[in-house]
Amino acid sequence: MYFFEGPEKKVEICISNNLESLRNKPIDFWNELVAKAKAKILSSVKNQKVDAYLLSESSLFVFDHKIILITCGTTTLSDAIIFFLEHFSKDQITNLIFERKNEHFPEYQSSNFLEDFKKLNQIIPGEALRFGSKDSHHINLFNYHQTNNKTPSSNDQTFEVLMHGVPKSISRIFSQDSNIETIRKHLDLTDVLPGYKIDDYLFTPNGYSLNAIKDEYYYTFHITPEDPVSYISFETNFPFNGNIQKTTEKIIDIFKPRTFDLFYFSPVNENFKINFIGFPAIKKIQHYISSGYQVNFQHHLGFNNEVEQAESINIQT
């Protein structure tokens, strides 16, 4: 066996506003969709604006005319995307953004980004971009946008914090020896994102996922605590309007990672500035994608002048 692959694949798909609400689709449709990605629904939480499903591998958010599907491990997200696209005509799909974070073990995935890109491009031809160097942290992105469709609204924002390398003192909190109350307390975001309804799951032997919703906003945590490939993702669509410093500081303080990537979609030209003492941004990318978002990627690394020992590799792995 090998370590669990935390880094996620993600898709956001928008359909025409004049179509019937996606939230009217029967649960079997969503069961089938996530099954195509080799995941399954564990639980859900709903409000007037969004249905949030917690999956065996990450999350699905269903809005009236938009879905966000995030999957990790060795899931086959591109198959779920193709299943979804089969239920709509091309002119009903107004926007699609598919992301894939660089993996720790690409050799155990059933496809790579280039193969996913080629498959999707046959149905909805779009652009593919890499944010970050191939030999370092990076996010691959595929973007299809219906040319006659309007640009995103000003509060249509997405912010991701993707963290690697958490200390044992933190990862311990998310192991099976912990309990869900301790975890919830440690993850408390009420000072930066108050009033959210929460759905969460503690996996065996390790791992924790959380969906939180409030009106049309969500945030979500996915935690893979196992060394040497511990990984934690935080994502929200709350519109920070560029003021992401405080929330990012909070998240970094919760997990104390060795390194983290920020990925921020904004529909306006934001003055995206964020500073962390001891965590310089060693890569900064800003790119306008055809959907009308300014996409910002920053790779931050915790500086450590200490000389370390090599890590022992266990044959039982």
Next chain:
Amino acid sequence: MYFFEGPEKKVEICISNNLESLRNKPIDFWNELVAKAKAKILSSVKNQKVDAYLLSESSLFVFDHKIILITCGTTTLSDAIIFFLEHFSKDQITNLIFERKNEHFPEYQSSNFLEDFKKLNQIIPGEALRFGSKDSHHINLFNYHQTNNKTPSSNDQTFEVLMHGVPKSISRIFSQDSNIETIRKHLDLTDVLPGYKIDDYLFTPNGYSLNAIKDEYYYTFHITPEDPVSYISFETNFPFNGNIQKTTEKIIDIFKPRTFDLFYFSPVNENFKINFIGFPAIKKIQHYISSGYQVNFQHHLGFNNEVEQAESINIQT
């Protein structure tokens, strides 16, 4: 197709000094050995101490009682190692060090390091280590050492500079539009390593390899100039005794990479200090391996405060 995988696998194997010289083995033995790795011999250069073979994928150096085999691309070096070990009894193998640099495209390799480790460990049980984080630049190392064998001599040193991301102005020099004289002039190391006999090869459509020997010393360059995964390795067994600053500066000046890793094997406790303005070491590892070497790994990154654009991914790739 995909880009050529520059990052190498490497093995150094030592046999008992009382055995017949490896240099007496017929050329067919070496042809067969490198064929096991899916490489082939292109040319050679020899002196009183060493036979240096230039391969379709990197290099083979044959000493009286030691070989060094370096292969890149999708070669299967572990198969060549097993072929070599089949020709000796276990007590004739005094030392083996197998290295594998993290690849750009692990998904196109026929095995990963863990699989290689398990295979080798069945024949010669040893230790496996990772120098560097799994989510960043790293070198995997497997080490077998015969317990009753002596420690390495004081001038038994190896120094590697592994470079990623060369500017177009440099990579152009190593394309097929260039010529071998221009390349040799650009790679001139006579001020730091004078008097070497040189054997080199310019590949089609891109790429260049060079072996150089003088007495019992060698140095070698392997250059994969193609964006976005340009990669260059330099390696030598010249005993710098810790004074690697000048040579590394020369190498970095030749290639002007975005990032580079230093890997330095020394049989004594070296005061391994090296500094590059604008290229801080963002990871430093020092580990004594059972063969008796102090192994030093440093990952250096060129700092760039500029905000860049994302890189476009071409579907034809």
